[in-house]
Amino acid sequence: MIHSTRSQDPVLIVGSMAFDDLELPSVDAKDVIGGSATYASLSASLFSEARVVAVVGDDFPKQAVETLASRGVDVEGIERARGKTFRWVGRYAKNLASRTTLDTQLNVFADFRPKLPAAYRASPYLLLGNIHPALQLEVLTQVERPKLVAADTMNFWISGERPTLLELLKKIDTLVINDEELRQLADEHNVKRAAARVRSLGPRRLVVKRGEYGAMLFDDHGIFFAPAYPLEDEVDPTGAGDTFAGALMGYLSREGTLDESSMRKALMVAATVASFCVEGVGTERLVSLDRAQVARRLEDLRTLVHFGH
Amino acid sequence: MIHSTRSQDPVLIVGSMAFDDLELPSVDAKDVIGGSATYASLSASLFSEARVVAVVGDDFPKQAVETLASRGVDVEGIERARGKTFRWVGRYAKNLASRTTLDTQLNVFADFRPKLPAAYRASPYLLLGNIHPALQLEVLTQVERPKLVAADTMNFWISGERPTLLELLKKIDTLVINDEELRQLADEHNVKRAAARVRSLGPRRLVVKRGEYGAMLFDDHGIFFAPAYPLEDEVDPTGAGDTFAGALMGYLSREGTLDESSMRKALMVAATVASFCVEGVGTERLVSLDRAQVARRLEDLRTLVHFGH
Numbered sequence: 001m002i003h004s005t006r007s008q009d010p011v012l013i014v015g016s017m018a019f020d021d022l023e024l025p026s027v028d029a030k031d032v033i034g035g036s037a038t039y040a041s042l043s044a045s046l047f048s049e050a051r052v053v054a055v056v057g058d059d060f061p062k063q064a065v066e067t068l069a070s071r072g073v074d075v076e077g078i079e080r081a082r083g084k085t086f087r088w089v090g091r092y093a094k095n096l097a098s099r100t101t102l103d104t105q106l107n108v109f110a111d112f113r114p115k116l117p118a119a120y121r122a123s124p125y126l127l128l129g130n131i132h133p134a135l136q137l138e139v140l141t142q143v144e145r146p147k148l149v150a151a152d153t154m155n156f157w158i159s160g161e162r163p164t165l166l167e168l169l170k171k172i173d174t175l176v177i178n179d180e181e182l183r184q185l186a187d188e189h190n191v192k193r194a195a196a197r198v199r200s201l202g203p204r205r206l207v208v209k210r211g212e213y214g215a216m217l218f219d220d221h222g223i224f225f226a227p228a229y230p231l232e233d234e235v236d237p238t239g240a241g242d243t244f245a246g247a248l249m250g251y252l253s254r255e256g257t258l259d260e261s262s263m264r265k266a267l268m269v270a271a272t273v274a275s276f277c278v279e280g281v282g283t284e285r286l287v288s289l290d291r292a293q294v295a296r297r298l299e300d301l302r303t304l305v306h307f308g309h
Numbered sequence: 310m311i312h313s314t315r316s317q318d319p320v321l322i323v324g325s326m327a328f329d330d331l332e333l334p335s336v337d338a339k340d341v342i343g344g345s346a347t348y349a350s351l352s353a354s355l356f357s358e359a360r361v362v363a364v365v366g367d368d369f370p371k372q373a374v375e376t377l378a379s380r381g382v383d384v385e386g387i388e389r390a391r392g393k394t395f396r397w398v399g400r401y402a403k404n405l406a407s408r409t410t411l412d413t414q415l416n417v418f419a420d421f422r423p424k425l426p427a428a429y430r431a432s433p434y435l436l437l438g439n440i441h442p443a444l445q446l447e448v449l450t451q452v453e454r455p456k457l458v459a460a461d462t463m464n465f466w467i468s469g470e471r472p473t474l475l476e477l478l479k480k481i482d483t484l485v486i487n488d489e490e491l492r493q494l495a496d497e498h499n500v501k502r503a504a505a506r507v508r509s510l511g512p513r514r515l516v517v518k519r520g521e522y523g524a525m526l527f528d529d530h531g532i533f534f535a536p537a538y539p540l541e542d543e544v545d546p547t548g549a550g551d552t553f554a555g556a557l558m559g560y561l562s563r564e565g566t567l568d569e570s571s572m573r574k575a576l577m578v579a580a581t582v583a584s585f586c587v588e589g590v591g592t593e594r595l596v597s598l599d600r601a602q603v604a605r606r607l608e609d610l611r612t613l614v615h616f617g618h
Contacts, residue, residue, distance in 0.1 A: 095498035189404035191521070192539045212500070213522040216539075225613045227534040230501045230525075264616035304534045305614040307573035 008256070009147070010049040010074070011249045013040045014114050014139050015129020015242070016086055017054040017078065020282065023091035023102075024236050032238075032282035033064045035086065036129035036152065039239035040246030042286045043273045044127070045072045046294060047250035051120055053077035053139070057085035057108045067287055077117050081108040096234050097211075116142045125253045127245055128172070130154050133164040140171055148258060150174040150207075152245055158184050169202035176207040176245045191216070192223075207248065207267065209241050217267050221260045226267040229275035229301050236281045240274045243286065247273035272298045317565070318456070319358040319383070320558045322349045323423050323448050324438020324551070325395055326363040326387065329591065332400035332411075333545050341547075341591035342373045344395065345438035345461065348548035349555030350382045351595045352582045353436070355603065356559035360429055362386035362448070364421045366394035376596055386426050390417040405543050406520075425451045434562045436554055437481070439463050442473040449480055457567060459483040459516075461554055467493050478511035485516040485554045500525070501532075516557065516576065518550050526576050530569045535576040538584035538610050545590045549583045552595065556582035581607045 015037030022029045037054040044050040051074040056065075058080060069075050089103035114135055122144050128136040128151035136151055143149075149172045157165050158181060165185075169175065175198065179191060186194035195206050195218040206218040210228075217224040248270040255262040272294055279285045324346030331338045346363040353359040360383040365374075367389060378384050398412035423444055431453050437445040437460035445460055452458075458481045466474050467490060474494075478484065484507065488500060495503035504515050504527040515527040519537075526533040557579040564571040581603055588594045 097498070189406070190541065190543065192541045210522070213519070214534075214536075223539055223613055224616070225523075225536040227523075227536075227614075230532055232499065232501045234499065261616065268616060304532055305536075307533065307570065307577060 008048040009124035009253050010051050011044045011125040011127060011246075011253050012051045012053065012116075012120055012123035012143070012146075013037050013044060013127045013129060013246065013249075014053045014136070015040060015127075015131060016109060017052075017056045017060065018086040018088055018109075019060075020238060021087065021089040021103075022236060022238060022281065024281065025092060025094050025096065026235060027281065029236075029281050033061075033067075034088065034239055034282055036131075036239070036242040038068070038283060039242035039277065039286065040127055040129055040249075041068060041073045042071055042283055043243040043246035043277070044250030044253075046247065046273065046289065046291055047269075048125075048253040049074065050246070050250065051077055051123060053079075053114045053116055053120065055079045055081050055086075055108050055112045057081060057083045060085045071287065077120055079112075079115070081111070083108040090238070092237070096237055099237075114139050114142075124148070125249050126150070127249045128152065128168075129242060129245070130157075133157050133161050133168045136168050137164070137171070140168075148173055148249070148252065150176055150245065150249060152176050152241070153181065155181055155184055166201060169198075172203050174205040174207060175203040176209065176241075176248070178209045178211070178241060182206075182208050205263070209244055211237070211240075215244065215267055215271055217263060219260070219263065224264045224267060226264075226271045227301065227304050228271055229297060230304075231275055231278060234278050237278050238282065240277045243277040244270045244274040268301055269294065269298060272301055317357040317563045318433035319360050320353045320434040320436060320555075320562050321360045321362065321425075321429050321432035321452070321455075322346050322353060322436045322438060322555065322558075323362045323445070324349060324436075324440060325418060326361075326365045326369065327395040327397055327418075328369075329547060330396065330398040330412075331545060331547060331590065333590065334401060334403050334405065335544060336590065338545075338590050342370075342376075343397065343548055343591055345440075345548075345551040347377070347592060348551035348586065348595070349436055349438055349558075350377060351380055351592055352552040352555035352579075352586070353559030353562075354381045355556065355582065355598065355600055356578075357434075357562040358383065359555070359559065360386055360432060362388075362423050362425060362429065364388045364390050364395075364417050366390060366392045366417045369394045380596065386429055388421075388424070390420070392417040399547070401546070405546055408546075423448050423451075433457070434558050435459070436558045437461065437477075438551060438554070439466075442466050442470050442477045445477050446473070446480070449477075457482055457558070457561065459485055459554065459558060461485050461550070462490065464490055464493055475510060478507075481512050483514040483516060484512040485518065485550075485557070487518045487520070487550060491515075491517050514572070518553055520546070520549075524553065524576055524580055526572060528569070528572065533573045533576060535573075535580045536610065536613050537580055538606060539613075540584055540587060543587050546587050547591065549586045552586040553579045553583040577610055578603065578607060581610055
């Protein structure tokens with residue numbers, strides 16, 4: 001299923017790069033390299049060329065950027081600004097099912113205005129990671145007719161920046177959000193009705209992430225359901241959603257088509273890659289992941305929903 | 310998939326018959342005919358011969374028993390006792406995702422001792438609906454080597470009657486519970502680890518119901534995932550879990566084998582039938598349901614998890 005010889009178009013990822021301080025059930029971890037762009041580019045680069053536009057402070061380790069580069073990520077668009085890197089401090093519940101934000105320090109991210117290197121403007125696949133929707137819109141003005149524009153967002157923007165977010169929704173093909181955010185955005189608990197409402201706001205495709213319950217795709221072809229890979233040892237869910245979105249885009253770029261079959265396979269692949277993310281603290285599992293490991297687990301995931309016909 | 314010409318063994322269902330007073334978001338409904346045996350026998354009888362052992366009071370409408378009989382349910386084992394029928398009063402949250410028990414009146418159910426008519430003792434498929442585990446054990450002493458024994462239970466017995474429940478678990482093949490109950494029974498949040506723990510207590514098969522997120526089967530062959538049918542108009546989830554269990558047993562009886570393929574199909578069929586249950590108040594949708602309608606929706610459910618190979 002995961003071919004290694006396809007031509008591929010670059011995936012441009014705009015998002016955050018961060019230090020995360022994590023209080024996990026199994027361990028406390030400080031200065032963990034994180035951020036939506038970090039997770040998404042690592043997973044997209046498993047399948048395709050990934051380019052990142054993000055900002056870090058002068059305290060961000062060169063080594064971390066080199067790790068991305070060593071995984072094939074084009075890091076030319078990572079801006080190094082004077083000041084401290086964005087920091088998120090969070091505490092997870094014992095069962096990892098919920099988390100509390102203890103502190104958010106925007107630091108250099110407060111003044112971030114994404115500027116695309118000239119070579120990035122023609123990127124055919126664009127993933128607008130979870131940042132202020134006004135910045136997501138700014139990025140859209142700088143790109144030239146991408147094949148696919150996907151965006152993520154979060155509760156904070158849905159409640160606080162709804163008009164700007166609605167503006168963005170008109171201009172993207174695919175929205176990737178979790179089910180709580182879907183319900184909040186649509187003001188509707190029923191997932192099917194909520195999906196119809198959000199699709200009527202612009203995006204023709206909606207991907208709903210449901211954590212341990214899998215993910216759903218709503219598009220003109222109907223509904224597709226991808227299960228989550230059942231993990232025995234969950235360590236850290238941070239970045240799993242970003243990893244999912246990155247893998248989705250990377251796989252679609254590798255496939256080279258956006259037909260229904262590719263979209264559905266892309267959800268299965270994305271669910272698979274995201275499951276690896278949860279097995280380590282931060283990106284530690286992702287940075288050693290290879291396509292062969294993904295292919296093996298994808299087979300397990302396929303078996304999970306297989307029944308005789 | 311749903312064959313109409315197979316031979317079939319009877320499914321014996323032991324459980325409750327009840328009046329339910331329901332406070333639903335869309336309507337308040339009193340004296341709704343309910344109970345685990347009612348829902349399970351209606352759904353099992355779609356596929357196979359179903360027999361019920363339960364107790365009702367002298368206030369229970371004859372009409373309701375006749376409705377079961379008209380759907381092909383063998384009602385000989387329904388005992389009519391002096392007194393009032395078991396009553397459950399519940400209120401659902403606006404989004405139907407949670408419910409509160411406002412009142413439980415055991416009435417004639419308080420003295421219920423299930424007695425199997427002689428003709429029922431050789432029933433090859435036995436579903437022990439959610440009643441006191443001591444009564445479930447009593448039923449087991451009265452049956453002759455069934456092919457398959459499945460049981461349901463609930464949080465109330467898991468916390469209050471654990472030793473008796475553990476005794477029961479040693480004697481059944483298949484446990485059918487929801488995910489919260491699984492976590493409570495195993496004292497473990499992770500579903501995969503919880504499933505392994507519960508299976509080590511006796512049942513070789515575990516079916517975990519997850520409401521709108523579908524259902525999972527854990528057995529010697531691994532894990533199978535059946536999605537829930539995405540409903541646009543959810544009316545009343547009461548009895549959906551019992552409907553699921555009844556359909557599972559009815560379908561397995563019709564198939565006549567318990568191999569992996571039949572088990573997986575049975576979960577898909579059970580998820581389909583349960584989705585109909587939620588579309589009406591009480592059993593109103595189930596009593597008019599036929600196999601052709603189930604077969605059509607099953608095709609939709611199959612499409613939901615289909616992707617190219």
